[in-house]
Amino acid sequence: MSSDPCDGCGEAVPVAGGVGDFWTFDAETTGGITLELADGTEHFLCFDCLERLPDDREVTAEDVAALSE
Secondary structure, eight states: OEEEEOTTTOOEEEEOOSGGGTTTOOOOOOOEEEEEOTTSOEEEEEHHHHHHSOSSSOOOHHHHHHTTO
């Protein structure tokens, strides 16, 4: 299994699938998701950071940047 850094907190997040899991048959799941925001930017976020995003308005790249503070 590989990992990618979360764009919010910077922590390594497991990413399931791909050739790395082919031989090991690991059953671990992905710990995040890639979001494409309305401003055209894409961000990979862990589920904890995803929960911290505002849910009362459209999320922007500034909101993602604020997660690291």
